Amino acid sequence: MSEAAELTVDETEEFVTFNAGDQMFCIKITQIREIRRWAPVTALPHTPPDVLGVMNLRGAVIPIIDLSARFGFGPTEPRERNVVIIAIHGDSSVGMLVQSVSEILSIAQGQVQDTSEVRTSASSNYITGIISSNDTMIRVIDLDAVLGKPF
Amino acid sequence: MSKSSIRDTFFEECEDLLEALTEGLTALEHAPEDDEVVNAVFRAVHSIKGGAGAFGLHDLVSFAHSFETVMDRVRARDLSIDRALMRIFHKSGDKLADLVEAARDESAFDATARDAVLKELEPFLGDAHDATEDEMDFGFATTPIGFEAAPLELDPGLDLPNPGLPDAAGRCSYQILFVPSADLYRHGHEPLLVLDHLAELGQIETTLDLRAVPDFDTLDHSSLYPGWTIRLETDRDRAAVEDVFEFVEGLCRIEIAEGDEIPDPDPEPALLPVAAYCVEAPDAPADADPATTRPQAPRADSEPNRESQKGPKPTLRVDLDRVDRLINAVGELIINQAMINQCIEELELPPTSQILNEIEDYKLLARDIQEGVMAIRAQPVKPLFQRMARIVREASEATGKQARLTTLGENTEVDKTVIERLADPLTHMIRNAVDHGLETPDVRRAAGKDASGTIRLSAAHRSGNVILEIADDGAGINRPAVRRKAIEKGLIAPDADLTDGEIDNLLFAPGFSTAAEISNLSGRGVGMDVVKNAVQKLGGRITVTSTDGEGSTFAIILPLTLAVMDGFVVSVADQTMVVPISSILETVSASANDIHIMGHNERLLLLRGRYIPIVDVAQSLQLTGPSPTETPIYLIVQNEGMGLSALEIGEIHDQRQIVVKSLDFQQGSIPGISAATILGDGKIALILDTEEIATRNAPSSQDVMSMLQFTGFEDV
Numbered sequence: 001m002s003e004a005a006e007l008t009v010d011e012t013e014e015f016v017t018f019n020a021g022d023q024m025f026c027i028k029i030t031q032i033r034e035i036r037r038w039a040p041v042t043a044l045p046h047t048p049p050d051v052l053g054v055m056n057l058r059g060a061v062i063p064i065i066d067l068s069a070r071f072g073f074g075p076t077e078p079r080e081r082n083v084v085i086i087a088i089h090g091d092s093s094v095g096m097l098v099q100s101v102s103e104i105l106s107i108a109q110g111q112v113q114d115t116s117e118v119r120t121s122a123s124s125n126y127i128t129g130i131i132s133s134n135d136t137m138i139r140v141i142d143l144d145a146v147l148g149k150p151f
Numbered sequence: 152m153s154k155s156s157i158r159d160t161f162f163e164e165c166e167d168l169l170e171a172l173t174e175g176l177t178a179l180e181h182a183p184e185d186d187e188v189v190n191a192v193f194r195a196v197h198s199i200k201g202g203a204g205a206f207g208l209h210d211l212v213s214f215a216h217s218f219e220t221v222m223d224r225v226r227a228r229d230l231s232i233d234r235a236l237m238r239i240f241h242k243s244g245d246k247l248a249d250l251v252e253a254a255r256d257e258s259a260f261d262a263t264a265r266d267a268v269l270k271e272l273e274p275f276l277g278d279a280h281d282a283t284e285d286e287m288d289f290g291f292a293t294t295p296i297g298f299e300a301a302p303l304e305l306d307p308g309l310d311l312p313n314p315g316l317p318d319a320a321g322r323c324s325y326q327i328l329f330v331p332s333a334d335l336y337r338h339g340h341e342p343l344l345v346l347d348h349l350a351e352l353g354q355i356e357t358t359l360d361l362r363a364v365p366d367f368d369t370l371d372h373s374s375l376y377p378g379w380t381i382r383l384e385t386d387r388d389r390a391a392v393e394d395v396f397e398f399v400e401g402l403c404r405i406e407i408a409e410g411d412e413i414p415d416p417d418p419e420p421a422l423l424p425v426a427a428y429c430v431e432a433p434d435a436p437a438d439a440d441p442a443t444t445r446p447q448a449p450r451a452d453s454e455p456n457r458e459s460q461k462g463p464k465p466t467l468r469v470d471l472d473r474v475d476r477l478i479n480a481v482g483e484l485i486i487n488q489a490m491i492n493q494c495i496e497e498l499e500l501p502p503t504s505q506i507l508n509e510i511e512d513y514k515l516l517a518r519d520i521q522e523g524v525m526a527i528r529a530q531p532v533k534p535l536f537q538r539m540a541r542i543v544r545e546a547s548e549a550t551g552k553q554a555r556l557t558t559l560g561e562n563t564e565v566d567k568t569v570i571e572r573l574a575d576p577l578t579h580m581i582r583n584a585v586d587h588g589l590e591t592p593d594v595r596r597a598a599g600k601d602a603s604g605t606i607r608l609s610a611a612h613r614s615g616n617v618i619l620e621i622a623d624d625g626a627g628i629n630r631p632a633v634r635r636k637a638i639e640k641g642l643i644a645p646d647a648d649l650t651d652g653e654i655d656n657l658l659f660a661p662g663f664s665t666a667a668e669i670s671n672l673s674g675r676g677v678g679m680d681v682v683k684n685a686v687q688k689l690g691g692r693i694t695v696t697s698t699d700g701e702g703s704t705f706a707i708i709l710p711l712t713l714a715v716m717d718g719f720v721v722s723v724a725d726q727t728m729v730v731p732i733s734s735i736l737e738t739v740s741a742s743a744n745d746i747h748i749m750g751h752n753e754r755l756l757l758l759r760g761r762y763i764p765i766v767d768v769a770q771s772l773q774l775t776g777p778s779p780t781e782t783p784i785y786l787i788v789q790n791e792g793m794g795l796s797a798l799e800i801g802e803i804h805d806q807r808q809i810v811v812k813s814l815d816f817q818q819g820s821i822p823g824i825s826a827a828t829i830l831g832d833g834k835i836a837l838i839l840d841t842e843e844i845a846t847r848n849a850p851s852s853q854d855v856m857s858m859l860q861f862t863g864f865e866d867v
Contacts, residue, residue, distance in 0.1 A: 042837065045773055045823060046772070046821050046824075059482065061812040063814075
């Protein structure tokens with residue numbers, strides 16, 4: 001009995017929710033290295049529009065992508081609350097520009113609805129699950145699908 | 152120490168032993184009678200066998216045993232080495248390396264190939280065929296790499312030689328010159344203990360040598376002057392004697408001579424201040440060889456047999472990650488230094504300010520540290536070259552051609568990453584050289600050449616670059632054939648007018664392969680373009696020259712370090728970028744009169760009577776920002792086979808050392824950009840790949856260029 005209770009605790013995961021292209025998304029907190037305020041980046045030539053460029057993260061050169069543009073919602077409009085989520089991707093880091101970060105959710109595994117059957121368009125290919133929280137639908141992002149396989 | 156880490160140590164050691172083995176075998180070709188060399192080879196095989204036994208690697212043990220048995224017969228002069236035996240030795244060495252690798256990776260090996268080699272060894276096994284392991288001990292001292300064998304000795308399963316057993320070779324005498332330096336005492340060593348240790352080997356006679364003590368006036372009380380000449384009678388071999396001095400290596404001068412001749416106590420004029428010993432000793436730490444202790448005696452690379460006589464060089468095995476962490480930290484330091492520099496400049500202090508001096512010192516120190524750290528990663532190309540000897544052997548066997556490999560400059564040091572990433576391209580090029588470059592023995596004889604072809608592999612440092620050359624003395628590039636093939640493949644127009652150099656460069660075109668029939672070796676679809684890409688990834692370039700009937704030479708030109716370079720900080724449109732200085736021949740600030748228009752909007756720069764095509768860098772990179780200056784600067788760069796180009800940029804701000812940060816997160820390279828760096832203000836600047844920009848966009852009157860660009864063949 002007590003074992004079962006413990007298991008439930010173990011299965012709770014924390015997600016960070018954020019806005020991109022006016023939709024709510026989230027990723028596991030363990031996939032995030034840090035969150036930084038947006039600062040202009042160095043643009044890379046000959047790259048698709050959703051690759052904003054590169055920035056200096058304490059001596060490492062990391063790429064920054066515009067999540068909204070990658071999802072096909074068009075470029076993120078520059079705003080005061082824009083932030084860059086630095087995600088851990090394989091051995092390296094990748095920055096994702098989002099509109100704003102909202103909160104941290106504690107979610108039991110069972111509360112995440114699998115979307116593998118409802119995936120249809122290109123943008124929903126990036127989504128592994130759906131969480132319903134306070135009547136809002138929050139999309140769980142598959143980082144590997146968004147950023148490509150880590151090298 | 153856990154079993155697995157001992158195992159790792161064993162395999163690390165095996166690498167050294169295999170290297171010593173290869174080296175010994177190569178030396179043996181030139182000096183089949185040299186006992187030292189034969190012993191060195193024997194020891195290497197024996198040590199591998201011993202270690203393998205301890206880890207229960209039976210396949211390895213049994214193979215090494217046969218190899219060792221034959222080697223031992225050579226040692227005992229039961230067998231003499233001829234070409235056939237030499238060939239078998241090489242094969243056995245290669246097979247042993249394969250078996251070690253298989254054992255390390257715990258992967259399967261080609262048992263048939265091993266048995267084939269064993270079969271070849273069999274006729275040479277002689278009576279010693281059924282010798283037991285115990286009889287294999289010949290009083291040999293441990294391994295040639297001294298203390299690294301220590302963890303293995305703890306294992307009782309090892310059949311290391313028993314030092315108590317007298318050697319059948321009998322007693323011999325050594326004359327040893329031992330001059331401790333003051334550092335020897337500073338490090339807490341005691342010469343008496345060394346002499347005691349020596350006495351354990353046999354009988355010693357010690358004579359104090361006071362000749363080096365100078366006049367009282369010139370005597371430096373903190374230096375040490377006296378030395379000893381020691382006559383040692385022992386039944387142990389030279390390595391055992393050298394082992395005694397292992398812990399004081401680099402802290403004293405040691406010369407060991409066999410027989411009764413007294414080693415020249417002082418190769419320098421007798422009046423030389425003795426302090427020179429102390430200075431000299433660390434430079435030639437492990438050299439027990441008189442020839443190398445003399446500073447004026449140049450170390451000849453072509454004396455591999457000398458190398459094997461030397462004692463072990465004190466080295467340190469360090470986890471590569473640790474070195475890389477250090478290198479990264481130093482990279483940060485350089486960036487940080489640049490930032491501080493910039494901050495101080497903004498303060499506009501008076502030029503007499505003390506801080507300006509200090510910051511200059513800081514800059515120099517940072518550079519020193521950086522160079523020192525980079526040197527840790529630098530490694531001689533020797534192991535890489537040695538591997539190529541095997542490739543030549545295998546390739547010549549497979550093609551029925553005769554080839555030998557000569558190497559030059561194998562002590563040239565190159566960044567470890569470069570060595571690792573060059574292995575495959577070099578293998579490919581060596582195979583090509585044998586397969587396509589050299590002619591068959593009959594053809595060679597008909598052309599009045601030696602039936603056996605020569606592949607020359609050389610490495611050298613030249614003006615901030617490392618240059619590797621692979622030259623063969625074959626027939627040279629068959630240009631009509633190359634041309635035909637290129638037309639066939641649609642790489643060039645049938646009526647294209649190409650120079651010899653342009654034809655030669657077609658070899659690097661993707662998918663190009665000149666072999667009419669697909670042979671076992673090359674022609675598997677990967678061509679020289681793969682080699683070229685690998686070299687370009689390392690920031691280098693590759694060139695080819697060829698003379699009909701005399702052979703071809705491929706040269707790989709690589710930057711010395713991958714991590715740091717000198718660059719111009721420039722502005723391109725509204726971006727700050729960096730151009731590697733090494734790629735720039737000249738910078739020109741031209742007036743409007745020097746710019747000429749050709750065709751639609753091709754512009755040419757007139758420089759000293761020569762028209763040079765202009766490439767607008769901003770346009771090439773599709774940067775849309777406004778050019779910040781009305782008077783652009785032109786960077787004159789040279790491209791392989793293309794002549795000059797003038798890259799138009801906005802302004803040159805600064806010249807500085809930059810730390811190269813790769814952009815390897817990007818799938819595929821970004822055209823025109825080779826890497827990035829972090830500037831003093833913390834911003835990222837992209838590093839321009841000038842060659843790529845120049846060749847991608849250069850207007851050319853030759854239709855071949857447009858053809859080549861069309862097929863994705865970018866820089867000819």
